[in-house]
Amino acid sequence: MDLTVLPVALGDYIGLSLVIFFIGVAGIALRRNPLIVLMSIELMWNAANLLFITFARVYMNNAGHIFAFLVITVAAAEAAIGLAIVVVVFRNAKNVDVDDVRILRG
Amino acid sequence: MIGFFALAIVLIASAVWTVAARKPVYSVVALLLHFAALAALYVTLNAEFLAVTQIIVYSGAILVLFLFVIALLSSGVAAFAQGPDRLPKAAIPAGFAVLVGFGLLAFGLANATPQATATSNSGSLHGAAGLANVFGSVADFGKALFTTHLLPFEITALILMVAVIGVVLLAGDVTPFVSRTADTKRVKREMREAILKEGGE
Numbered sequence: 001m002d003l004t005v006l007p008v009a010l011g012d013y014i015g016l017s018l019v020i021f022f023i024g025v026a027g028i029a030l031r032r033n034p035l036i037v038l039m040s041i042e043l044m045w046n047a048a049n050l051l052f053i054t055f056a057r058v059y060m061n062n063a064g065h066i067f068a069f070l071v072i073t074v075a076a077a078e079a080a081i082g083l084a085i086v087v088v089v090f091r092n093a094k095n096v097d098v099d100d101v102r103i104l105r106g
Numbered sequence: 107m108i109g110f111f112a113l114a115i116v117l118i119a120s121a122v123w124t125v126a127a128r129k130p131v132y133s134v135v136a137l138l139l140h141f142a143a144l145a146a147l148y149v150t151l152n153a154e155f156l157a158v159t160q161i162i163v164y165s166g167a168i169l170v171l172f173l174f175v176i177a178l179l180s181s182g183v184a185a186f187a188q189g190p191d192r193l194p195k196a197a198i199p200a201g202f203a204v205l206v207g208f209g210l211l212a213f214g215l216a217n218a219t220p221q222a223t224a225t226s227n228s229g230s231l232h233g234a235a236g237l238a239n240v241f242g243s244v245a246d247f248g249k250a251l252f253t254t255h256l257l258p259f260e261i262t263a264l265i266l267m268v269a270v271i272g273v274v275l276l277a278g279d280v281t282p283f284v285s286r287t288a289d290t291k292r293v294k295r296e297m298r299e300a301i302l303k304e305g306g307e
Contacts, residue, residue: 007150008110016114020121027125035130035176039137042168043121046144049156057151060241062250066258068156069251072163073262077269079168083175084277090179 006058013054021047032097034089038082045075109150116143130176134169141165152242 006013020043027040049068056064089101120143123136141164148157240246251259 008107012110012114016117019118023118023121023125031125033130035172035179036125036127036133039124039130039133039172042137042164043124043140046141046164050144050147053148053151053153053156056153057242062241062246063255065153065156065242065247066251066255068153069159069247070258070262072156072159074265076163076168077265079171080269080273081276083171084273087175087178087277 006054010054010058014051017047017050017054020044020050032099034082034086034098037098038079038086041082042075042079045071045078110147113143113147113150116140117147130172134172134176137172138165138169141169154242155244155247 024040024043024047027043028037031037031040049071052064052068052071056062056068117140120136120140124133124140127133127136141160145157145160148154148160
C-alpha cells in the first residue's frame with residue numbers, strides 16, 4: 001500500500017467525504033421539502049462514492065471503480081422512483097411537505 | 107494539493123447551499139456545481155471514466171429529472187408563472203458562466219495534450235489515455251467491468267428495468283391495481299341505472 005502517491009493525505013479525503021455525508025444527513029433531518037430530502041440523499045451517495053474511488057486509488061484496485069459505477073446506477077433508479085412517489089403524493093394531497101404525509105403512519 | 111483544497115471548499119459550500127436553499131431550484135443549481143466539482147476530484151484520483159459518468163448520469167439525467175418534477179409540481183404557482191421576466195437578468199451571469207467554461211475547456215485542452223504525450227512512458231499511473239495497463243483508464247475500467255465483474259453489471263440492467271417499471275406503475279396515467287374490466291362494468295351499471303331511473307320518472 002503506497003499512500004504517498006495520493007495528491008493529499010488519505011485522511012483529507014475521508015474527512016471531506018464525512019463532512020459531505022453529514023451535510024446530507026442534516027438535510028434529511030431538517031428539511032421538509034421532499035425534493036430537497038431526495039437531493040440530500042444524492043449528496044450521501046456521492047460522499048460514499050468518493051471514498052470508494054479514493055480507496056480504489058490507494059490500493060490501485062479497479063473494484064472500487066466498479067462499485068462506484070453500480071452505486072451511480074442504483075442512485076439513478078432511486079431518484080427516479082423517489083420523484084415518482086413525490087409526484088403521486090402531490091397529485092393526491094396537493095401539498096409537498098414530508099411531515100404532512102401520514103397515510104402510512106400507524 | 108491546492109487543487110484538492112479548492113475543490114473541497116467548493117464541494118462543502120455547494121453541499122451546504124443544496125441543503126439550505128430556500129427553493130428547490132436553487133438546490134438543483136447547487137447540486138449541479140457539487141457534481142461538477144466531484145467529477146473534477148475523480149479526475150485527480152485517476153477515475154476518468156467515472157468522472158464522465160458522473161457528469162452524464164447525475165448532471166445530465168438525475169438533475170434534469172429533478173428540474174422536470176419541480177416544473178411539474180409548481181406549474182400554476184405565482185412565482186414560477188412570472189417566468190420569462192427574469193430571463194434578461196439571468197442572461198448576463200449565464201453568459202459569463204458559459205464563457206468561463208469555454209475558457210477553462212480551451213485552457214485544459216491546450217495544456218493537457220503535451221503533458222499526456224510527454225509522460226506516457228513513465229509508468230503504470232500516468233500513461234496515455236486509453237491504454238489498458240493504465241490504472242483507471244476507460245480501457246482498464248471496461249476490461250474489468252466486462253470480465254471480472256460481469257455479473258454485477260448484468261444485475262444493474264435488472265435494477266434499472268425494475269425502476270422503469272416501478273415508475274411507470276406509480277406515476278403512469280392508469281391506476282395499476284384496479285382491474286379495467288371491473289371499472290368498465292361499474293360504469294356500464296351506472297349508465298344502466300341512470301337510464302332506468304329516467305325511464306321510471
